[in-house]
Amino acid sequence: MIVVKNVNKSFDGEPILKDISTTFEAGITNLIIGRSGSGKTVLVKSILGLYEIDSGEIWYNDRNLVDMHHRDRKIMRQEIGMVFQGGALFDSLSVAANVRFPLDMFTNMSLKEKMKRVDFCLDHVNIEPNAYRLSPSEISGGMQKRVAIARAISLNPKYLFCDEPNSGLDPETSTVIDQLIQSLTKEFNMTTIINTHDMNSVIEIGESVLFISRGEVAWQGTNKEILNSGNQKLNDFIFANKLYAQMKKAEEEAKK
Amino acid sequence: MMLKRVFAKPEKHKLYIRQLFLELDSLGVNSVWIVIIISIFIGGIMTIQFSYSMSNPIYPTTLIGLGTRDTLILEFSSTMMALILAGKIGSNITSEIGTMRVTEQIDSLEIMGVNSASYLILPKIIAVVFIFPFLFIVSVFFGLLGGLVTGPVTGVITADQFIEGIQWLFVPYYVTFSIIKTFFFGFLVASVPAYFGYHVQGGALDVGKASTQAVVNTNILILLFDLILTQLLLT
Numbered sequence: 424m425i426v427v428k429n430v431n432k433s434f435d436g437e438p439i440l441k442d443i444s445t446t447f448e449a450g451i452t453n454l455i456i457g458r459s460g461s462g463k464t465v466l467v468k469s470i471l472g473l474y475e476i477d478s479g480e481i482w483y484n485d486r487n488l489v490d491m492h493h494r495d496r497k498i499m500r501q502e503i504g505m506v507f508q509g510g511a512l513f514d515s516l517s518v519a520a521n522v523r524f525p526l527d528m529f530t531n532m533s534l535k536e537k538m539k540r541v542d543f544c545l546d547h548v549n550i551e552p553n554a555y556r557l558s559p560s561e562i563s564g565g566m567q568k569r570v571a572i573a574r575a576i577s578l579n580p581k582y583l584f585c586d587e588p589n590s591g592l593d594p595e596t597s598t599v600i601d602q603l604i605q606s607l608t609k610e611f612n613m614t615t616i617i618n619t620h621d622m623n624s625v626i627e628i629g630e631s632v633l634f635i636s637r638g639e640v641a642w643q644g645t646n647k648e649i650l651n652s653g654n655q656k657l658n659d660f661i662f663a664n665k666l667y668a669q670m671k672k673a674e675e676e677a678k679k
Numbered sequence: 680m681m682l683k684r685v686f687a688k689p690e691k692h693k694l695y696i697r698q699l700f701l702e703l704d705s706l707g708v709n710s711v712w713i714v715i716i717i718s719i720f721i722g723g724i725m726t727i728q729f730s731y732s733m734s735n736p737i738y739p740t741t742l743i744g745l746g747t748r749d750t751l752i753l754e755f756s757s758t759m760m761a762l763i764l765a766g767k768i769g770s771n772i773t774s775e776i777g778t779m780r781v782t783e784q785i786d787s788l789e790i791m792g793v794n795s796a797s798y799l800i801l802p803k804i805i806a807v808v809f810i811f812p813f814l815f816i817v818s819v820f821f822g823l824l825g826g827l828v829t830g831p832v833t834g835v836i837t838a839d840q841f842i843e844g845i846q847w848l849f850v851p852y853y854v855t856f857s858i859i860k861t862f863f864f865g866f867l868v869a870s871v872p873a874y875f876g877y878h879v880q881g882g883a884l885d886v887g888k889a890s891t892q893a894v895v896n897t898n899i900l901i902l903l904f905d906l907i908l909t910q911l912l913l914t
Contacts, residue, residue, distance in 0.1 A: 471790060500792035511783040525791055528691055584790075 424449050425470060425582065425614050430479030432469055439465045441638045443479070449581075449614040452605050452628045456620055457635035458660060466635065467584060467618045471503065472496050483582065501529050504575030504613075506604075508587040510567035512559040512574070519545070519555035522574045529578060544573040548603060565596035569603065576607060583608065585617040589624055597621065601628045622661060625649060634660065650674070681874055684796035685804070698802040706768050706803065706869075707810030711817060713767060714760060718751075718818040721759075722825025725750055730835035743836050744844015747826045748819075749853065756818035757857040758905045761864035764814070765897040769872035772803055773893040776876030777886035785877070796877060804869040811865035812858045819854075856912050863904050871897040 425447040432440040439462045447453040457463045468474045470481055472488050481488040483499065491499065512521045519541050526537045545555065548569035559567055568588060575583060585604060589597035605628045608615040617624065625632055629646035634657050642654045649661065650671055662671060689695045729746040776799055779785050788795040823845055830836035836844075875893035879885050 473786070473789065497792040497794075500790055503790060505787065505790045507783045507787060509782055511787040513784055513787075514778075514782075527694055528791065528793055 424482075424484055425616070426480075426482040427466075427470065428480040428482070430466070430469060430481065431477045432465055432474060433477055439638050440469065440476070443635075443638075443640055445633055445640060445643060447614050447616050448631060450609060450612045451630040452608050452615050452617060453631045453633070454617045454619055454625055454629045455633045455635060456625055456629075456660070457641075458620070461635045462638040463618050463635045464586070465638075467586060467616065470616070471505070471584060472500075501525075501578055502581045504578070504580035504583045506568065506571045506575050506583070506585040506588050508590045510559065510564075510571040512567055512570055514559060517556050517558055518550065518562065518570050521559065521570060522577050525574065525578045540577060541573075544577050545570070547576070547607065548573045564591050565593075565600065568592065568596075568600050572600075572603060572607070576611065579611065581613060583613045583615040585615070585619075587619055587621075588617060589619065589621045594623065597623060598627060604628065605630075636660075681796055681800075681877065682870070684794060685800045685870075685873075687794055687797050689797060689801070690793060695798070695802055698798070699805055702802045702806035703810060706771065706806050707814070710764060710767060710810070710814060713763070714814050714818050715821045717760070717763060718756065718821040719825035719828075721755055722747060722751060722822030722827075723829030724825075725755075725822075726826035726830045726841070727833055727835055730830070740836055740840045741844035741847045743830070744826070744841045745847050746844075747841075748823060748845040748849070751819050751822040752853045752857055756815050756822060757860045757864065758901065760814065760818050761811070761861070761868060761901050762898050764811075765868050765872075765901060766894050768807060768868055769894045769897050770890045771872075772869060773872040773876040773879075773890040774886055776800070776873055777879035777889050778883075780877065780879045781882055781886060800870070800873040800877065803873060804866060807869035808862055808865035811861040811868070815857060815861045856908075859912060860905065860908050863908060864901050867897055867900050867904065871900060 427443055427445050427447075430440055430443040431438065443466060455463045455466060465474060469476050470488075476489065479489070483502075486499065488496065488499075513524065516524065519538075522541045522544050523537050526532055526540060530537070532540070541555075542552075545552075550566065550569055550573065554562060554566065559570070562570070583604070588600050588604060592600065601624050604615060604617065607613070617628075619625070626646050626649075629649065632644055632646060632649055633640060634642040634654070636656045642652055642657045644652060649657070652658070725747045726743060729743040733740075733742050733746075776785075779799070785795045785799070788798060827838060827841050830841045831838045872890075872893035875889045875896070876886075879889045
């Protein structure tokens with residue numbers, strides 16, 4: 424579980440995050456949504472400790488990130504898996520070597536044990552063994568995301584962060600990635616935080632949804648509540664997509 | 680600040696050593712051919728030019744070999760070669776690290792808890808500092824070979840006269856002085872471009888700009904250090 428308490432962050436005197444407080448539960452997919460420039464990436468990077476916050480607290484279970492020594496933060500980061508927007512796979516390494524990298528760096532496992540773990544992780548994201556030797560540039564965008572997920576879970580993390588995991592993917596592949604993240608979250612009981620503005624993901628896997636607007640928490644709920652939230656800012660965001668506007672209209676007409 | 684992180688204790692020595700061997704191959708061994716080709720041509724060209732400058736019969740022909748040898752040892756194979764390699768190796772380092780920065784690969788290392796500055800830069804610095812003295816020796820050897828071949832072929836000097844010239848008034852300290860310089864130049868050629876690559880912000884265009892800036896700044900620093908080291912060690 425990650426608890427964020429009264430977090431404020433500004434850049435050059437301009438406040439970006441304003442008194443953000445929320446809880447991200449373990450075992451469910453927690454989504455952060457909002458328009459571009461709303462502050463959701465800054466929030467995620469602040470939770471990860473990549474940005475130092477101005478005030479507030481960020482608790483990883485019983486450890487406050489803000490008070491942590493640099494050395495302890497480094498150790499704690501081994502409990503974090505991260506899937507970046509572009510995958511961020513290492514170009515110079517093969518698919519299998521990318522997944523093995525955290526194991527090489529932070530464990531004393533034998534080569535056989537490491538390869539077994541690599542197999543396990545890649546199998547979980549449905550990557551066939553014949554792709555193990557390929558380099559990231561030789562595989563599709565969807566496969567790159569799945570390899571990135573495999574790498575993120577290789578150290579069996581307690582916390583999984585995903586930044587726009589569906590960016591650049593077709594709707595079908597996006598659904599596969601969403602379902603994969605959700606199933607892994609449940610299987611390993613991870614605290615998963617997904618930064619997205621993909622409404623399909625929100626409806627599909629948004630077990631907990633945090634809507635950020637202009638650096639503030641504007642709404643929090645679930646995917647079941649989101650279409651009928653009554654929150655104007657949230658509605659403006661959701662129904663900018665004509666498909667959801669039509670869905671809402673159809674739902675209202677059906678009620679009549 | 681960056682150098683402090685670069686020289687921090689590595690997370691896992693084994694991985695750093697593996698990375699060091701990859702860099703020795705990629706940055707060092709892959710530079711040998713360009714060093715050989717340039718040195719052969721420059722050695723030959725210098726031999727011809729010295730022979731024209733010393734066409735007056737009062738100059739002994741041995742001066743041609745001596746001039747070629749000392750120019751190669753004192754300036755060309757150390758400083759000029761460092762300037763050339765700043766273009767080849769420096770732009771390679773900046774673009775590699777810069778691309779890793781803009782594609783979030785460096786952020787990915789940091790989030791894993793890896794000291795990205797150390798993991799990416801330290802093996803490069805060690806590899807280049809280690810390989811530069813060898814490239815200097817290779818350059819001097821092939822530069823002299825270029826002179827030895829070009830002199831007789833163009834008819835400006837015989838092979839015996841050239842060999843006699845390169846043995847005449849040889850000062851071993853010149854080699855020591857130049858090898859000392861190559862350690863400094865190797866450090867600059869790896870660290871300055873790494874700094875520019877590591878701090879790139881933006882996209883592919885910015886990586887290109889950083890690469891150019893890195894090479895220009897490395898060249899200026901090499902010349903500045905050449906001046907300082909020459910003043911300190913040779914006068």
